[in-house]
Amino acid sequence: MVTLRSIVETDAAEIVQAFERLSAASRYYRFGQHKKHLSGAALERGVHPRPGRDFVFVATTPAADGIDIVGAAQYVPAEERSDKTCEFAITVAEDWRCSGLGTRLLASLLRRARRDGYEVMEGWVLAENAPMRALARKLGFKIEPAPEDATMVLAQRTLQATRGAKVTPRSPRGPARRGATACRCCVRGVRR
Amino acid sequence: MQRPWLVQYPAGIPAEVDFRRYASLKEMFAASCARFAELPAYSSMGTVMTYRQLDEASRAFAAWLQNSAGLKRGDRVALMMPNLLQYPVALFGVLRAGMVVVNTNPLYTPRELEHQLNDSGAKVIVVLENFAHTVQEVIAATGVRTVVTTEVGDLLPPIKRALTNTVVKHVRKLVPPWQLPGAVPFGSALAAGRAQHFDEPTLTREDLAFLQYTGGTTGVAKGTMLTHGNMVANVLQVAAWVAPNLIDGEETLVIPLPLYHVFALTACLSFVLKGAQTVLIANPRDLRTFLHVLRHTRFTAIIGVNTLFRALLDAPGFAEVDLRHLKIAVAGGMAVQRAVAQRWKQRVGIPLIEGYGLTETSPVAIANPITIAEWSGQIGVPIPSTEAAILDDDGAPVALGQVGEICLRGPQAMKGYWNRPEETAKVFTADGWLRTGDMGVMDERGGIRITDRKKDMIIVSGFKVFPNEIEDVVTMHPGVLEAGAIGVPDARSGEAVKVVVVRKDPTLTEAALLEHCKQHLTGYKLPRIVEFPAEPLPKTNIGKILRRALRDSPPIARVQAASAVAA
Numbered sequence: 098m099v100t101l102r103s104i105v106e107t108d109a110a111e112i113v114q115a116f117e118r119l120s121a122a123s124r125y126y127r128f129g130q131h132k133k134h135l136s137g138a139a140l141e142r143g144v145h146p147r148p149g150r151d152f153v154f155v156a157t158t159p160a161a162d163g164i165d166i167v168g169a170a171q172y173v174p175a176e177e178r179s180d181k182t183c184e185f186a187i188t189v190a191e192d193w194r195c196s197g198l199g200t201r202l203l204a205s206l207l208r209r210a211r212r213d214g215y216e217v218m219e220g221w222v223l224a225e226n227a228p229m230r231a232l233a234r235k236l237g238f239k240i241e242p243a244p245e246d247a248t249m250v251l252a253q254r255t256l257q258a259t260r261g262a263k264v265t266p267r268s269p270r271g272p273a274r275r276g277a278t279a280c281r282c283c284v285r286g287v288r289r
Numbered sequence: 290m291q292r293p294w295l296v297q298y299p300a301g302i303p304a305e306v307d308f309r310r311y312a313s314l315k316e317m318f319a320a321s322c323a324r325f326a327e328l329p330a331y332s333s334m335g336t337v338m339t340y341r342q343l344d345e346a347s348r349a350f351a352a353w354l355q356n357s358a359g360l361k362r363g364d365r366v367a368l369m370m371p372n373l374l375q376y377p378v379a380l381f382g383v384l385r386a387g388m389v390v391v392n393t394n395p396l397y398t399p400r401e402l403e404h405q406l407n408d409s410g411a412k413v414i415v416v417l418e419n420f421a422h423t424v425q426e427v428i429a430a431t432g433v434r435t436v437v438t439t440e441v442g443d444l445l446p447p448i449k450r451a452l453t454n455t456v457v458k459h460v461r462k463l464v465p466p467w468q469l470p471g472a473v474p475f476g477s478a479l480a481a482g483r484a485q486h487f488d489e490p491t492l493t494r495e496d497l498a499f500l501q502y503t504g505g506t507t508g509v510a511k512g513t514m515l516t517h518g519n520m521v522a523n524v525l526q527v528a529a530w531v532a533p534n535l536i537d538g539e540e541t542l543v544i545p546l547p548l549y550h551v552f553a554l555t556a557c558l559s560f561v562l563k564g565a566q567t568v569l570i571a572n573p574r575d576l577r578t579f580l581h582v583l584r585h586t587r588f589t590a591i592i593g594v595n596t597l598f599r600a601l602l603d604a605p606g607f608a609e610v611d612l613r614h615l616k617i618a619v620a621g622g623m624a625v626q627r628a629v630a631q632r633w634k635q636r637v638g639i640p641l642i643e644g645y646g647l648t649e650t651s652p653v654a655i656a657n658p659i660t661i662a663e664w665s666g667q668i669g670v671p672i673p674s675t676e677a678a679i680l681d682d683d684g685a686p687v688a689l690g691q692v693g694e695i696c697l698r699g700p701q702a703m704k705g706y707w708n709r710p711e712e713t714a715k716v717f718t719a720d721g722w723l724r725t726g727d728m729g730v731m732d733e734r735g736g737i738r739i740t741d742r743k744k745d746m747i748i749v750s751g752f753k754v755f756p757n758e759i760e761d762v763v764t765m766h767p768g769v770l771e772a773g774a775i776g777v778p779d780a781r782s783g784e785a786v787k788v789v790v791v792r793k794d795p796t797l798t799e800a801a802l803l804e805h806c807k808q809h810l811t812g813y814k815l816p817r818i819v820e821f822p823a824e825p826l827p828k829t830n831i832g833k834i835l836r837r838a839l840r841d842s843p844p845i846a847r848v849q850a851a852s853a854v855a856a
Contacts, residue, residue, distance in 0.1 A: 227724075
């Protein structure tokens with residue numbers, strides 16, 4: 098039902114549609130600011146990853162116009178001069194949360210980054226983004242608060258083949274029911 | 290669970306309150322009206338309303354809501370007024386009819402009002418005429434069926450009423466023209482309701498009392514569902530905490546904070562429980578009038594935010610206010626500054642009692658004991674029947690003295706967010722702890738200190754502002770490419786909104802941008818500082834904003850006002 102593959106240039110239109118379907122909160126978490134549109138330049142860079150340095154996975158499902166992109170995970174070098182550390186970002190469509198897709202995307206991204214020769218993967222996460230923090234911890238990332246800014250944390254993990262949690266991603270369960278929040282990522286409260 | 294904070298409880302303060310004592314606010318209100326019937330309940334602009342009068346008027350409004358407005362139990366009614374006698378009449382009218390109050394800031398812009406009315410599904414709105422023009426702009430796009438309008442002086446005695454309304458409308462011109470066909474004057478609704486049958490519902494703890502709106506990273510406000518059980522519990526908890534010196538039927542509380550803000554609301558209800566008189570201050574920023582009221586009132590209690598207490602201390606007229614009868618002063622909503630606490634204690638003789646909580650906890654959860662001698666730098670200890678814990682990411686307690694997220698548990702914790710089950714699930718841990726978004730430490734005596742804030746939020750004089758919403762509005766302007774909003778320290782308001790704006794149109798001025806913001810954002814959300822950097826906002830390689838860099842950026846190329854721009 099869901100296919101993971103590397104991004105291609107012709108995905109640009111679907112990426113824009115996927116962005117439009119994201120909630121304001123999800124865009125805020127992904128970009129750290131309110132964002133109405135993807136800039137042309139950002140889109141260009143996104144669909145043209147530089148082999149060996151960048152990578153973008155997209156998760157697709159069949160749709161009337163061919164495919165829908167329901168998730169994306171990417172990395173780029175964390176600093177232009179560094180070939181050891183990559184910076185990652187991951188986005189999952191609203192109705193695909195809690196389906197295992199995020200886990201699958203991030204696990205695949207980790208393997209891919211290792212193959213590209215990176216030794217460390219890191220990403221900035223808004224501190225209140227509990228599901229992202231939980232996903233990162235589940236996949237062996239350490240979470241550290243940003244210096245002098247409790248609103249952000251840095252998720253970081255080394256990419257040595259022998260270290261880190263072994264994760265066997267399940268195939269995604271399909272879109273969650275609207276309002277279903279039973280998975281550990283969202284840690285549902287127990288009502289009195 | 291261990292409650293180390295109990296050692297700090299002053300003598301006579303119980304560890305638990307019997308929060309089942311009343312099944313609903315309606316029941317509590319009825320008990321107070323019966324017990325304190327002839328005593329003053331509220332006073333506004335020199336006019337007093339007794340508990341009996343309040344009982345009778347609110348019952349009339351309740352009957353009108355049922356019969357003329359055709360509302361049923363559980364329906365939402367928006368109240369959009371400053372602190373006037375009409376507010377408690379409408380408030381208790383809605384509550385005793387089993388309907389749900391949606392407190393609405395009268396200074397909302399049409400955009401903010403429209404969202405709240407639609408999200409809540411309010412069918413009736415009670416609005417002060419001064420703000421009816423805002424309602425007019427959006428009403429067609431909402432589900433509101435009936436508008437009740439009221440003029441400032443409506444519940445004052447006839448001559449005073451006529452005079453006040455004339456001054457407001459024709460002398461001070463505070464009522465922008467409005468047209469709402471079918472709008473019902475508040476006085477007419479009460480008159481009709483007096484002749485109508487009121488069907489008394491029996492309410493339970495689970496019934497909703499309030500949808501209290503609060504913002505978030507979603508960018509739009511969410512309705513916090515506060516049940517009768519939540520509110521009764523918090524009223525009893527607060528009353529127990531401030532109780533030792535207070536005598537039923539003998540206290541006078543001054544409320545300068547707006548009752549549509551949950552801190553003032555619960556404080557007010559706690560004093561209704563105790564049969565106190567509450568003096569309503571409609572506009573605390575009109576310091577002259579505020580001080581005039583203080584000078585002519587024998588008040589025994591006051592609530593406020595740090596900004597307000599500081600303003601009072603700085604006001605020359607405050608020296609003439611008789612504070613000899615003041616028994617308690619409570620500060621909430623924002624951090625109390627040490628300097629303000631010390632000056633207050635020196636001038637007034639009693640300490641400022643700082644409390645803490647969230648809309649989601651009705652709101653009071655933690656407070657300093659009323660016996661503290663001086664500013665503690667802490668938000669205090671959990672109040673009766675409340676637990677606090679410092680938890681890590683997994684919801685597990687951190688070691689004593691370590692920083693973690695302050696989490697709360699108690700009967701005052703909200704039922705959830707209205708129609709947002711995912712948001713609700715995110716804010717509670719698996720063990721039912723409510724995550725506050727504040728980082729802090731607890732000491733061995735259960736005292737809690739806030740160290741930082743995890744929530745990406747700005748607190749301006751006790752009002753919460755969310756960057757996502759500010760950035761949304763700023764980027765609506767066609768001359769703006771992108772923007773980042775951040776809080777910066779401000780001596781007067783605690784924090785202020787700063788926005789860093791990358792322009793598409795290099796001729797866009799700060800003044801023009803602020804004019805645009807004023808159309809979509811109510812006053813406290815407006816950016817105080819606007820910067821136009823020459824370069825794009827600092828981002829990581831993957832395109833994430835480094836938010837802390839926004840705070841520290843030096844003022845770059847601050848552009849002068851429109852006079853410099855060619856026509």
